[in-house]
Amino acid sequence: MKSVANNIAIRIRGLMTGFDDHIVHNNLDLDVYKGEILGVVGGSGSGKSVLLKAIIGLIVPRAGTIEVLDQDMSKISLEKQGEFGSRWGVLFQDGALFSSLTVGENIQVPIRENMKLSREIMDEVTFLKLSFVGLKPEVAFKYPSDLSGGMRKRAGLARALVLDPELLFLDEPTAGLDPIGAARFDALIRELKEALGLTVFLVTHDLDTLHAVCDRVAVLYDGRIVVAGPLKDVKRFDHPWVQDYFNGPRGRVLAD
Protein backbone atom coordinates (compact mmCIF):
# COMPACT_ATOMS: atom_id res chain seq x y z
CA MET A 1 0.00 0.00 0.00
CA LYS A 2 2.93 2.32 0.72
CA SER A 3 4.27 1.92 -2.80
CA VAL A 4 0.91 2.85 -4.27
CA ALA A 5 0.67 5.84 -1.99
CA ASN A 6 4.03 7.18 -3.11
CA ASN A 7 2.78 9.27 -5.97
CA ILE A 8 -0.28 10.30 -4.01
CA ALA A 9 -0.06 13.53 -2.05
CA ILE A 10 -3.48 13.39 -0.44
CA ARG A 11 -5.50 10.26 -0.03
CA ILE A 12 -9.03 10.38 1.37
CA ARG A 13 -11.08 7.26 2.03
CA GLY A 14 -14.61 7.04 3.37
CA LEU A 15 -14.60 10.56 4.74
CA MET A 16 -17.64 11.62 6.71
CA THR A 17 -18.00 15.06 8.21
CA GLY A 18 -20.90 17.01 9.59
CA PHE A 19 -22.16 19.66 11.94
CA ASP A 20 -24.78 18.68 14.50
CA ASP A 21 -27.43 16.76 12.54
CA HIS A 22 -26.29 18.08 9.17
CA ILE A 23 -24.04 15.76 7.19
CA VAL A 24 -21.65 17.48 4.80
CA HIS A 25 -19.62 14.62 3.37
CA ASN A 26 -20.66 11.01 3.29
CA ASN A 27 -18.26 8.25 2.33
CA LEU A 28 -16.09 10.55 0.22
CA ASP A 29 -13.05 9.15 -1.61
CA LEU A 30 -10.47 11.33 -3.32
CA ASP A 31 -6.84 11.10 -4.39
CA VAL A 32 -4.63 14.04 -5.20
CA TYR A 33 -1.48 13.05 -7.09
CA LYS A 34 1.87 14.62 -6.51
CA GLY A 35 2.67 17.49 -8.84
CA GLU A 36 -0.84 18.02 -10.10
CA ILE A 37 -3.30 20.84 -9.72
CA LEU A 38 -6.65 19.48 -8.65
CA GLY A 39 -9.65 21.75 -8.81
CA VAL A 40 -12.62 20.93 -6.63
CA VAL A 41 -15.94 22.32 -7.79
CA GLY A 42 -19.42 22.09 -6.34
CA GLY A 43 -22.47 24.18 -5.64
CA SER A 44 -22.58 26.75 -2.87
CA GLY A 45 -22.79 24.94 0.45
CA SER A 46 -21.73 21.61 -1.02
CA GLY A 47 -18.84 21.43 1.42
CA LYS A 48 -15.84 22.36 -0.71
CA SER A 49 -14.27 24.55 1.94
CA VAL A 50 -15.19 22.04 4.63
CA LEU A 51 -13.32 19.37 2.67
CA LEU A 52 -10.26 21.62 2.52
CA LYS A 53 -10.48 22.30 6.25
CA ALA A 54 -10.85 18.59 6.99
CA ILE A 55 -7.69 17.82 5.01
CA ILE A 56 -5.59 20.41 6.80
CA GLY A 57 -6.93 19.23 10.14
CA LEU A 58 -9.11 22.17 11.14
CA ILE A 59 -12.21 19.99 11.18
CA VAL A 60 -12.17 16.55 12.74
CA PRO A 61 -13.89 13.98 10.54
CA ARG A 62 -16.54 11.68 11.99
CA ALA A 63 -15.26 8.72 10.03
CA GLY A 64 -12.77 7.82 7.34
CA THR A 65 -9.07 8.43 6.86
CA ILE A 66 -7.13 11.32 5.41
CA GLU A 67 -3.48 10.83 4.52
CA VAL A 68 -1.43 13.85 3.59
CA LEU A 69 2.10 13.18 2.29
CA ASP A 70 1.86 9.63 3.69
CA GLN A 71 0.86 10.85 7.14
CA ASP A 72 -2.45 9.78 8.63
CA MET A 73 -3.84 13.09 9.82
CA SER A 74 -5.89 11.55 12.63
CA LYS A 75 -2.74 10.10 14.20
CA ILE A 76 -0.50 13.11 13.76
CA SER A 77 1.59 14.23 16.74
CA LEU A 78 1.82 17.85 17.76
CA GLU A 79 5.49 18.06 16.70
CA LYS A 80 4.67 16.60 13.32
CA GLN A 81 1.84 19.09 12.96
CA GLY A 82 4.33 21.91 13.44
CA GLU A 83 6.58 20.39 10.79
CA PHE A 84 3.68 20.32 8.35
CA GLY A 85 3.43 24.07 8.74
CA SER A 86 6.45 24.41 6.43
CA ARG A 87 5.43 21.60 4.09
CA TRP A 88 2.10 23.04 3.12
CA GLY A 89 0.77 26.51 2.48
CA VAL A 90 -2.84 27.50 2.84
CA LEU A 91 -4.57 30.51 1.32
CA PHE A 92 -7.85 31.21 3.09
CA GLN A 93 -10.73 32.95 1.40
CA ASP A 94 -9.97 36.44 2.64
CA GLY A 95 -6.24 35.95 3.01
CA ALA A 96 -6.45 35.54 6.82
CA LEU A 97 -3.56 37.92 7.38
CA PHE A 98 -2.80 38.71 11.01
CA SER A 99 -4.30 42.13 11.50
CA SER A 100 -1.83 43.31 14.12
CA LEU A 101 1.19 42.74 11.86
CA THR A 102 2.24 44.52 8.71
CA VAL A 103 2.05 42.60 5.45
CA GLY A 104 5.82 42.13 5.50
CA GLU A 105 5.76 40.77 9.05
CA ASN A 106 2.90 38.50 8.05
CA ILE A 107 4.95 37.00 5.26
CA GLN A 108 7.90 36.56 7.60
CA VAL A 109 5.93 34.65 10.24
CA PRO A 110 6.56 31.20 8.69
CA ILE A 111 10.26 32.03 8.21
CA ARG A 112 10.72 33.16 11.79
CA GLU A 113 9.04 29.98 13.04
CA ASN A 114 11.17 27.65 10.98
CA MET A 115 14.62 29.15 10.53
CA LYS A 116 16.97 31.88 11.57
CA LEU A 117 17.71 34.43 8.91
CA SER A 118 19.03 37.95 9.08
CA ARG A 119 16.62 40.85 8.76
CA GLU A 120 18.18 41.80 5.46
CA ILE A 121 17.60 38.41 3.89
CA MET A 122 14.07 38.18 5.29
CA ASP A 123 13.28 41.54 3.71
CA GLU A 124 14.72 40.35 0.44
CA VAL A 125 12.55 37.22 0.56
CA THR A 126 9.53 39.35 1.44
CA PHE A 127 9.99 41.70 -1.50
CA LEU A 128 10.58 38.77 -3.83
CA LYS A 129 7.43 36.97 -2.72
CA LEU A 130 5.38 40.15 -2.93
CA SER A 131 6.60 40.67 -6.47
CA PHE A 132 5.74 37.02 -7.18
CA VAL A 133 2.10 37.60 -6.32
CA GLY A 134 2.06 40.88 -8.19
CA LEU A 135 2.27 43.33 -5.31
CA LYS A 136 4.57 46.31 -5.04
CA PRO A 137 7.30 46.00 -2.39
CA GLU A 138 5.96 49.08 -0.57
CA VAL A 139 2.95 46.99 0.44
CA ALA A 140 5.21 45.23 2.96
CA PHE A 141 4.96 48.21 5.32
CA LYS A 142 1.18 48.46 5.22
CA TYR A 143 -1.31 46.83 7.54
CA PRO A 144 -3.87 44.34 6.19
CA SER A 145 -6.72 46.74 6.98
CA ASP A 146 -5.22 49.24 4.49
CA LEU A 147 -5.46 46.75 1.61
CA SER A 148 -8.27 45.86 -0.73
CA GLY A 149 -9.71 42.34 -0.73
CA GLY A 150 -7.74 41.34 -3.81
CA MET A 151 -4.50 42.65 -2.38
CA ARG A 152 -5.12 40.84 0.91
CA LYS A 153 -5.57 37.64 -1.04
CA ARG A 154 -2.31 38.14 -2.88
CA ALA A 155 -0.49 38.93 0.34
CA GLY A 156 -2.03 35.79 1.85
CA LEU A 157 -0.69 33.78 -1.06
CA ALA A 158 2.74 35.32 -0.58
CA ARG A 159 2.65 34.12 3.03
CA ALA A 160 1.50 30.66 1.97
CA LEU A 161 4.33 30.43 -0.58
CA VAL A 162 7.14 31.89 1.45
CA LEU A 163 8.74 28.55 2.34
CA ASP A 164 8.08 26.95 -1.05
CA PRO A 165 5.75 24.30 0.34
CA GLU A 166 5.21 20.95 -1.36
CA LEU A 167 1.46 21.29 -1.04
CA LEU A 168 -0.61 24.36 -1.62
CA PHE A 169 -4.24 24.70 -0.60
CA LEU A 170 -6.21 27.49 -2.17
CA ASP A 171 -9.72 28.36 -1.08
CA GLU A 172 -11.43 30.29 -3.88
CA PRO A 173 -8.20 31.98 -4.98
CA THR A 174 -9.70 34.09 -7.76
CA ALA A 175 -13.02 35.02 -6.15
CA GLY A 176 -13.20 38.78 -5.76
CA LEU A 177 -10.38 39.51 -8.21
CA ASP A 178 -10.86 41.37 -11.47
CA PRO A 179 -10.40 39.25 -14.63
CA ILE A 180 -6.90 40.57 -15.26
CA GLY A 181 -5.83 39.90 -11.71
CA ALA A 182 -7.50 36.49 -11.79
CA ALA A 183 -5.73 35.56 -15.03
CA ARG A 184 -2.39 36.60 -13.54
CA PHE A 185 -3.16 34.57 -10.46
CA ASP A 186 -3.89 31.54 -12.65
CA ALA A 187 -0.65 32.01 -14.57
CA LEU A 188 1.25 32.36 -11.32
CA ILE A 189 -0.11 29.11 -9.91
CA ARG A 190 0.72 27.30 -13.13
CA GLU A 191 4.21 28.76 -13.22
CA LEU A 192 4.94 27.83 -9.63
CA LYS A 193 3.65 24.36 -10.13
CA GLU A 194 5.84 23.81 -13.17
CA ALA A 195 8.94 25.31 -11.63
CA LEU A 196 8.69 23.70 -8.22
CA GLY A 197 6.61 20.60 -8.79
CA LEU A 198 4.02 21.95 -6.41
CA THR A 199 0.88 19.98 -5.66
CA VAL A 200 -2.11 22.26 -5.56
CA PHE A 201 -5.52 21.56 -4.05
CA LEU A 202 -7.79 24.28 -5.23
CA VAL A 203 -11.39 25.02 -4.38
CA THR A 204 -13.02 27.26 -6.92
CA HIS A 205 -16.11 28.49 -8.66
CA ASP A 206 -14.17 30.05 -11.47
CA LEU A 207 -14.59 28.18 -14.75
CA ASP A 208 -11.72 30.15 -16.26
CA THR A 209 -9.40 28.95 -13.53
CA LEU A 210 -10.48 25.38 -14.12
CA HIS A 211 -9.64 25.70 -17.80
CA ALA A 212 -6.42 27.57 -17.38
CA VAL A 213 -4.87 25.84 -14.43
CA CYS A 214 -6.25 22.49 -13.38
CA ASP A 215 -4.81 19.17 -14.46
CA ARG A 216 -7.79 17.37 -12.99
CA VAL A 217 -11.17 18.42 -11.76
CA ALA A 218 -13.21 16.77 -9.00
CA VAL A 219 -16.92 17.45 -8.69
CA LEU A 220 -18.41 17.46 -5.21
CA TYR A 221 -22.11 16.79 -5.13
CA ASP A 222 -24.38 15.47 -2.40
CA GLY A 223 -21.49 14.81 -0.04
CA ARG A 224 -19.38 12.73 -2.42
CA ILE A 225 -17.00 13.14 -5.33
CA VAL A 226 -19.18 12.13 -8.27
CA VAL A 227 -16.40 12.34 -10.82
CA ALA A 228 -12.73 13.23 -10.89
CA GLY A 229 -10.54 13.46 -13.97
CA PRO A 230 -9.24 15.75 -16.69
CA LEU A 231 -11.63 18.57 -17.48
CA LYS A 232 -12.60 17.30 -20.92
CA ASP A 233 -13.65 13.93 -19.46
CA VAL A 234 -15.50 15.50 -16.58
CA LYS A 235 -17.42 17.74 -18.97
CA ARG A 236 -18.77 14.70 -20.77
CA PHE A 237 -19.72 12.90 -17.58
CA ASP A 238 -23.37 12.03 -17.51
CA HIS A 239 -24.69 13.66 -14.35
CA PRO A 240 -27.35 16.38 -14.33
CA TRP A 241 -25.46 18.76 -12.04
CA VAL A 242 -22.15 18.28 -13.88
CA GLN A 243 -23.88 18.92 -17.20
CA ASP A 244 -25.58 22.01 -15.81
CA TYR A 245 -22.33 23.32 -14.43
CA PHE A 246 -20.04 22.87 -17.40
CA ASN A 247 -22.52 23.13 -20.24
CA GLY A 248 -24.78 25.82 -18.84
CA PRO A 249 -24.74 29.32 -20.34
CA ARG A 250 -21.55 30.29 -18.52
CA GLY A 251 -19.74 27.07 -19.30
CA ARG A 252 -20.54 27.30 -22.98
CA VAL A 253 -18.94 30.70 -23.40
CA LEU A 254 -15.63 29.14 -22.52
CA ALA A 255 -15.94 26.38 -25.04
CA ASP A 256 -16.31 28.86 -27.90
Next chain:
Amino acid sequence: MTAVKPEIGLSGSAGKMALSLTGDWFISNAPRMDKCLKSTPSPAGKDVTIDASAITAFDTFGAWLIFRLLKQMEAGAKSVSVIKLNPQLQRLVKSMSAHDVSPPAKPIEVGFVEKRLKALGWLTAAMCSHYGQLFAFIGFVLVRSIKALRHPKQFRLTSLVFHLEEVGFNALFIVGLVSFLIGAVIVNQGAIQLRQFGAEIFTVDLLAISHLREMGVLLTAILIAGRSGSAFTAEIGSMKIREEVDALQVIGLNPVDVLVLPRLMALIFIMPILTFFADLMGILGGALMAWNMLDLSFEAFFTRFRDATLMTTFYIGMIKAPFFGAIIAINGCYEGLSVTGSAENVGQHTTRSVVQSIFMVIVLDALFAMFFTAVDW
Protein backbone atom coordinates in the same frame (compact mmCIF):
# COMPACT_ATOMS: atom_id res chain seq x y z
CA MET B 1 16.39 19.78 4.17
CA THR B 2 19.74 21.31 5.00
CA ALA B 3 21.69 18.26 3.94
CA VAL B 4 24.17 19.70 1.45
CA LYS B 5 25.51 23.16 2.01
CA PRO B 6 25.58 25.36 -1.04
CA GLU B 7 29.00 26.41 -2.27
CA ILE B 8 30.43 28.44 -5.09
CA GLY B 9 33.67 26.92 -6.30
CA LEU B 10 36.06 29.32 -7.96
CA SER B 11 38.73 28.55 -10.55
CA GLY B 12 40.13 30.13 -13.66
CA SER B 13 43.09 31.47 -15.53
CA ALA B 14 43.97 34.80 -17.05
CA GLY B 15 40.96 36.42 -18.61
CA LYS B 16 38.74 33.54 -17.58
CA MET B 17 36.73 32.73 -14.49
CA ALA B 18 34.83 29.54 -13.80
CA LEU B 19 32.26 29.24 -11.04
CA SER B 20 30.74 25.93 -10.06
CA LEU B 21 27.61 25.93 -7.97
CA THR B 22 27.00 22.97 -5.68
CA GLY B 23 24.65 21.94 -2.94
CA ASP B 24 21.08 22.68 -1.91
CA TRP B 25 20.03 26.18 -2.82
CA PHE B 26 17.28 26.41 -0.24
CA ILE B 27 15.94 29.36 1.67
CA SER B 28 17.06 27.68 4.90
CA ASN B 29 20.62 27.99 3.59
CA ALA B 30 20.11 31.63 2.73
CA PRO B 31 22.80 33.09 5.04
CA ARG B 32 25.43 30.80 3.53
CA MET B 33 24.32 31.44 -0.06
CA ASP B 34 24.37 35.14 0.59
CA LYS B 35 27.88 34.93 2.00
CA CYS B 36 29.08 32.93 -1.00
CA LEU B 37 27.64 35.53 -3.32
CA LYS B 38 29.27 38.37 -1.49
CA SER B 39 32.66 36.70 -1.43
CA THR B 40 32.65 36.00 -5.15
CA PRO B 41 35.28 38.34 -6.61
CA SER B 42 34.55 40.89 -9.28
CA PRO B 43 34.68 39.35 -12.74
CA ALA B 44 35.84 42.57 -14.39
CA GLY B 45 36.77 42.03 -18.02
CA LYS B 46 36.77 38.23 -17.81
CA ASP B 47 34.88 35.51 -19.58
CA VAL B 48 32.74 33.89 -16.93
CA THR B 49 31.47 30.33 -17.06
CA ILE B 50 28.99 29.17 -14.48
CA ASP B 51 28.61 25.44 -14.06
CA ALA B 52 25.33 24.61 -12.37
CA SER B 53 25.40 20.85 -12.84
CA ALA B 54 26.12 20.09 -9.19
CA ILE B 55 23.13 21.88 -7.74
CA THR B 56 21.32 19.12 -5.92
CA ALA B 57 18.13 20.97 -5.02
CA PHE B 58 16.70 24.45 -5.17
CA ASP B 59 13.70 26.54 -4.31
CA THR B 60 12.50 29.94 -5.46
CA PHE B 61 14.79 31.88 -3.16
CA GLY B 62 17.75 29.82 -4.36
CA ALA B 63 16.76 30.63 -7.91
CA TRP B 64 16.57 34.29 -6.97
CA LEU B 65 20.10 34.23 -5.58
CA ILE B 66 21.39 32.51 -8.72
CA PHE B 67 19.68 35.26 -10.67
CA ARG B 68 21.42 37.80 -8.47
CA LEU B 69 24.74 36.07 -9.08
CA LEU B 70 24.18 36.23 -12.83
CA LYS B 71 23.38 39.89 -12.59
CA GLN B 72 26.45 40.50 -10.48
CA MET B 73 28.59 38.73 -13.07
CA GLU B 74 26.99 40.39 -16.06
CA ALA B 75 27.64 43.78 -14.57
CA GLY B 76 31.41 43.52 -15.09
CA ALA B 77 32.27 40.46 -17.12
CA LYS B 78 33.08 40.43 -20.80
CA SER B 79 30.76 37.50 -21.30
CA VAL B 80 28.77 35.16 -19.10
CA SER B 81 27.74 31.66 -20.05
CA VAL B 82 25.81 29.25 -17.93
CA ILE B 83 26.21 25.56 -18.56
CA LYS B 84 24.32 22.51 -17.43
CA LEU B 85 21.54 24.41 -15.78
CA ASN B 86 18.57 22.24 -14.94
CA PRO B 87 15.78 23.34 -17.36
CA GLN B 88 13.31 23.83 -14.50
CA LEU B 89 15.77 25.99 -12.64
CA GLN B 90 16.65 27.86 -15.83
CA ARG B 91 13.02 28.80 -16.32
CA LEU B 92 12.71 29.87 -12.75
CA VAL B 93 15.88 31.95 -12.87
CA LYS B 94 14.74 33.56 -16.10
CA SER B 95 11.36 34.45 -14.61
CA MET B 96 13.15 36.25 -11.78
CA SER B 97 13.98 39.22 -13.98
CA ALA B 98 10.32 40.20 -13.67
CA HIS B 99 10.74 40.40 -9.92
CA ASP B 100 13.96 42.40 -9.93
CA VAL B 101 12.64 45.50 -8.23
CA SER B 102 14.67 47.82 -6.10
CA PRO B 103 13.71 47.55 -2.44
CA PRO B 104 11.55 50.44 -1.28
CA ALA B 105 12.67 52.96 1.26
CA LYS B 106 11.39 52.13 4.71
CA PRO B 107 8.85 54.53 6.13
CA ILE B 108 10.60 57.15 8.23
CA GLU B 109 10.55 56.33 11.92
CA VAL B 110 10.09 59.33 14.15
CA GLY B 111 11.77 59.79 17.52
CA PHE B 112 10.24 58.77 20.83
CA VAL B 113 9.29 62.25 22.04
CA GLU B 114 8.03 63.29 18.65
CA LYS B 115 5.97 60.12 18.45
CA ARG B 116 4.38 60.69 21.87
CA LEU B 117 3.66 64.32 21.06
CA LYS B 118 2.07 63.33 17.81
CA ALA B 119 -0.03 60.69 19.56
CA LEU B 120 -1.13 63.25 22.15
CA GLY B 121 -2.13 65.66 19.41
CA TRP B 122 -4.11 63.03 17.58
CA LEU B 123 -5.75 61.95 20.82
CA THR B 124 -6.85 65.49 21.62
CA ALA B 125 -8.22 66.01 18.14
CA ALA B 126 -9.99 62.65 18.28
CA MET B 127 -11.52 63.48 21.68
CA CYS B 128 -12.87 66.81 20.45
CA SER B 129 -14.34 65.34 17.32
CA HIS B 130 -15.72 62.37 19.30
CA TYR B 131 -17.69 64.57 21.67
CA GLY B 132 -18.78 66.86 18.86
CA GLN B 133 -20.12 63.92 16.91
CA LEU B 134 -21.70 62.37 19.99
CA PHE B 135 -23.67 65.57 20.66
CA ALA B 136 -24.66 65.77 17.00
CA PHE B 137 -25.84 62.18 17.28
CA ILE B 138 -27.87 62.96 20.41
CA GLY B 139 -29.48 65.81 18.54
CA PHE B 140 -30.31 63.61 15.59
CA VAL B 141 -31.75 60.91 17.83
CA LEU B 142 -33.91 63.56 19.55
CA VAL B 143 -35.25 64.75 16.20
CA ARG B 144 -36.09 61.20 15.19
CA SER B 145 -37.66 60.50 18.60
CA ILE B 146 -39.98 63.49 18.24
CA LYS B 147 -40.92 62.29 14.79
CA ALA B 148 -41.58 58.82 16.19
CA LEU B 149 -43.81 60.31 18.91
CA ARG B 150 -45.81 62.14 16.29
CA HIS B 151 -46.23 59.01 14.17
CA PRO B 152 -46.45 56.31 16.82
CA LYS B 153 -47.78 53.78 14.34
CA GLN B 154 -44.44 53.68 12.54
CA PHE B 155 -42.63 52.83 15.74
CA ARG B 156 -41.09 49.38 15.78
CA LEU B 157 -43.01 47.72 18.60
CA THR B 158 -41.76 44.17 17.99
CA SER B 159 -38.20 45.36 18.16
CA LEU B 160 -38.96 47.28 21.37
CA VAL B 161 -40.48 44.21 23.01
CA PHE B 162 -37.51 42.09 21.97
CA HIS B 163 -35.08 44.55 23.51
CA LEU B 164 -37.21 44.89 26.64
CA GLU B 165 -36.82 41.19 27.21
CA GLU B 166 -33.13 41.29 26.34
CA VAL B 167 -32.09 44.23 28.52
CA GLY B 168 -34.81 43.95 31.15
CA PHE B 169 -36.07 40.50 31.94
CA ASN B 170 -32.79 38.75 31.18
CA ALA B 171 -30.89 41.21 33.39
CA LEU B 172 -33.12 40.72 36.44
CA PHE B 173 -31.08 37.93 37.93
CA ILE B 174 -27.68 39.62 37.86
CA VAL B 175 -29.03 43.02 38.92
CA GLY B 176 -30.99 41.44 41.78
CA LEU B 177 -28.09 39.32 42.97
CA VAL B 178 -25.55 42.15 42.95
CA SER B 179 -27.93 44.55 44.74
CA PHE B 180 -28.78 41.93 47.33
CA LEU B 181 -25.11 41.37 48.11
CA ILE B 182 -24.25 45.06 48.18
CA GLY B 183 -27.20 45.77 50.50
CA ALA B 184 -25.93 43.06 52.83
CA VAL B 185 -22.38 44.43 52.69
CA ILE B 186 -23.51 47.99 53.50
CA VAL B 187 -25.34 46.77 56.60
CA ASN B 188 -22.48 44.52 57.60
CA GLN B 189 -19.83 47.25 57.34
CA GLY B 190 -22.13 49.97 58.67
CA ALA B 191 -23.00 47.90 61.72
CA ILE B 192 -19.35 47.29 62.54
CA GLN B 193 -18.56 51.00 62.43
CA LEU B 194 -21.70 52.30 64.11
CA ARG B 195 -21.58 49.71 66.87
CA GLN B 196 -18.53 51.52 68.28
CA PHE B 197 -20.74 54.30 69.55
CA GLY B 198 -23.88 52.26 70.10
CA ALA B 199 -25.68 53.57 67.09
CA GLU B 200 -26.35 50.23 65.36
CA ILE B 201 -29.92 51.16 64.59
CA PHE B 202 -28.68 53.92 62.28
CA THR B 203 -27.37 51.18 60.00
CA VAL B 204 -30.92 51.06 58.67
CA ASP B 205 -30.77 54.78 57.85
CA LEU B 206 -27.41 54.29 56.22
CA LEU B 207 -28.75 51.51 54.01
CA ALA B 208 -31.98 53.33 53.19
CA ILE B 209 -30.35 56.56 52.12
CA SER B 210 -27.26 55.22 50.38
CA HIS B 211 -29.02 52.42 48.58
CA LEU B 212 -32.20 54.16 47.50
CA ARG B 213 -30.53 57.41 46.61
CA GLU B 214 -27.26 56.27 44.99
CA MET B 215 -26.18 52.66 45.13
CA GLY B 216 -29.23 50.98 43.66
CA VAL B 217 -29.43 53.08 40.56
CA LEU B 218 -25.66 53.36 40.06
CA LEU B 219 -25.11 49.64 40.35
CA THR B 220 -27.92 48.99 37.94
CA ALA B 221 -26.56 51.52 35.46
CA ILE B 222 -23.04 50.11 35.63
CA LEU B 223 -24.27 46.56 35.19
CA ILE B 224 -26.48 47.55 32.29
CA ALA B 225 -23.65 49.52 30.67
CA GLY B 226 -21.48 46.42 30.85
CA ARG B 227 -24.19 44.06 29.83
CA SER B 228 -26.47 45.86 27.40
CA GLY B 229 -24.44 48.89 26.28
CA SER B 230 -21.67 46.60 25.12
CA ALA B 231 -24.18 44.32 23.43
CA PHE B 232 -25.67 47.28 21.55
CA THR B 233 -22.24 48.28 20.27
CA ALA B 234 -21.31 44.75 19.26
CA GLU B 235 -24.66 44.10 17.55
CA ILE B 236 -24.76 47.33 15.59
CA GLY B 237 -21.02 47.24 14.95
CA SER B 238 -21.11 43.82 13.37
CA MET B 239 -24.11 44.90 11.32
CA LYS B 240 -22.04 47.85 10.20
CA ILE B 241 -19.10 45.76 9.01
CA ARG B 242 -21.38 43.33 7.19
CA GLU B 243 -22.86 46.38 5.41
CA GLU B 244 -26.30 45.68 6.90
CA VAL B 245 -26.56 49.29 8.01
CA ASP B 246 -25.81 50.47 4.48
CA ALA B 247 -28.45 48.04 3.20
CA LEU B 248 -31.03 49.55 5.58
CA GLN B 249 -30.26 53.02 4.31
CA VAL B 250 -30.50 51.96 0.68
CA ILE B 251 -33.86 50.30 1.25
CA GLY B 252 -35.01 53.65 2.57
CA LEU B 253 -35.04 52.93 6.29
CA ASN B 254 -33.32 55.24 8.69
CA PRO B 255 -30.79 53.24 10.75
CA VAL B 256 -31.51 55.47 13.74
CA ASP B 257 -35.23 54.64 13.58
CA VAL B 258 -34.64 50.94 13.13
CA LEU B 259 -31.63 50.30 15.33
CA VAL B 260 -31.31 53.11 17.84
CA LEU B 261 -34.82 54.17 18.87
CA PRO B 262 -36.08 50.73 19.97
CA ARG B 263 -32.95 50.21 22.04
CA LEU B 264 -33.12 53.70 23.48
CA MET B 265 -36.81 53.40 24.39
CA ALA B 266 -36.22 49.96 25.86
CA LEU B 267 -33.49 51.20 28.19
CA ILE B 268 -35.34 54.39 29.17
CA PHE B 269 -38.37 52.31 30.04
CA ILE B 270 -36.59 49.43 31.72
CA MET B 271 -34.02 51.28 33.82
CA PRO B 272 -36.55 52.58 36.43
CA ILE B 273 -38.03 49.10 36.70
CA LEU B 274 -34.63 47.50 37.15
CA THR B 275 -33.70 50.21 39.66
CA PHE B 276 -36.86 49.56 41.64
CA PHE B 277 -36.05 45.87 41.63
CA ALA B 278 -32.47 46.62 42.68
CA ASP B 279 -33.79 48.79 45.55
CA LEU B 280 -36.04 45.98 46.75
CA MET B 281 -33.31 43.36 46.60
CA GLY B 282 -30.77 45.63 48.29
CA ILE B 283 -33.12 46.30 51.16
CA LEU B 284 -33.92 42.62 51.42
CA GLY B 285 -30.21 41.82 51.60
CA GLY B 286 -29.75 44.53 54.21
CA ALA B 287 -32.69 43.30 56.27
CA LEU B 288 -31.36 39.75 56.29
CA MET B 289 -27.91 40.95 57.29
CA ALA B 290 -29.39 43.14 60.07
CA TRP B 291 -31.35 40.19 61.36
CA ASN B 292 -28.22 38.05 61.29
CA MET B 293 -25.77 40.56 62.75
CA LEU B 294 -27.83 42.90 64.87
CA ASP B 295 -30.64 40.53 65.86
CA LEU B 296 -32.99 43.08 64.44
CA SER B 297 -36.33 41.53 63.58
CA PHE B 298 -37.91 42.26 60.21
CA GLU B 299 -40.66 44.22 61.94
CA ALA B 300 -38.16 46.40 63.79
CA PHE B 301 -36.07 46.83 60.65
CA PHE B 302 -38.96 47.98 58.48
CA THR B 303 -40.42 50.24 61.17
CA ARG B 304 -37.09 51.96 61.46
CA PHE B 305 -36.79 51.94 57.65
CA ARG B 306 -40.17 53.66 57.26
CA ASP B 307 -39.22 56.33 59.77
CA ALA B 308 -35.78 56.92 58.29
CA THR B 309 -36.78 57.19 54.66
CA LEU B 310 -38.36 60.16 53.02
CA MET B 311 -40.23 59.48 49.83
CA THR B 312 -37.89 61.98 48.13
CA THR B 313 -34.93 59.68 48.79
CA PHE B 314 -36.65 57.01 46.80
CA TYR B 315 -37.72 59.44 44.07
CA ILE B 316 -34.20 60.79 43.63
CA GLY B 317 -32.95 57.32 42.76
CA MET B 318 -35.84 56.65 40.43
CA ILE B 319 -35.64 60.00 38.62
CA LYS B 320 -32.04 59.37 37.65
CA ALA B 321 -32.73 55.91 36.21
CA PRO B 322 -34.21 56.83 32.79
CA PHE B 323 -31.46 59.42 32.19
CA PHE B 324 -28.79 56.82 32.89
CA GLY B 325 -30.59 54.41 30.58
CA ALA B 326 -30.68 57.01 27.82
CA ILE B 327 -26.96 57.75 28.16
CA ILE B 328 -26.03 54.08 28.05
CA ALA B 329 -28.21 53.39 25.01
CA ILE B 330 -27.04 56.44 23.08
CA ASN B 331 -23.40 55.73 23.83
CA GLY B 332 -23.73 52.07 22.91
CA CYS B 333 -25.56 52.76 19.66
CA TYR B 334 -23.26 55.64 18.72
CA GLU B 335 -20.15 53.52 19.19
CA GLY B 336 -21.78 50.72 17.22
CA LEU B 337 -22.49 53.01 14.31
CA SER B 338 -18.94 54.40 14.43
CA VAL B 339 -17.44 50.99 13.71
CA THR B 340 -15.51 50.89 10.46
CA GLY B 341 -13.65 48.16 8.67
CA SER B 342 -12.67 45.14 10.63
CA ALA B 343 -13.93 42.93 13.42
CA GLU B 344 -11.05 44.19 15.54
CA ASN B 345 -12.68 47.61 15.40
CA VAL B 346 -15.87 46.20 16.93
CA GLY B 347 -13.90 45.14 19.98
CA GLN B 348 -12.27 48.55 20.36
CA HIS B 349 -15.58 50.35 20.10
CA THR B 350 -17.26 47.96 22.53
CA THR B 351 -14.61 48.65 25.13
CA ARG B 352 -14.93 52.36 24.55
CA SER B 353 -18.71 52.20 24.73
CA VAL B 354 -18.64 50.60 28.18
CA VAL B 355 -15.96 52.89 29.59
CA GLN B 356 -17.65 56.01 28.20
CA SER B 357 -21.07 54.95 29.44
CA ILE B 358 -19.88 54.31 32.98
CA PHE B 359 -17.89 57.53 32.99
CA MET B 360 -20.84 59.58 31.78
CA VAL B 361 -23.24 57.89 34.18
CA ILE B 362 -21.02 58.87 37.08
CA VAL B 363 -20.56 62.44 35.82
CA LEU B 364 -24.30 62.78 35.41
CA ASP B 365 -24.83 61.33 38.87
CA ALA B 366 -22.56 64.01 40.30
CA LEU B 367 -24.50 66.70 38.47
CA PHE B 368 -27.76 65.29 39.85
CA ALA B 369 -26.31 65.30 43.38
CA MET B 370 -25.44 68.99 43.01
CA PHE B 371 -28.87 69.73 41.65
CA PHE B 372 -30.79 67.92 44.38
CA THR B 373 -28.65 69.55 47.06
CA ALA B 374 -29.42 72.92 45.54
CA VAL B 375 -33.15 72.26 45.58
CA ASP B 376 -32.94 70.92 49.15
CA TRP B 377 -34.16 67.39 48.44
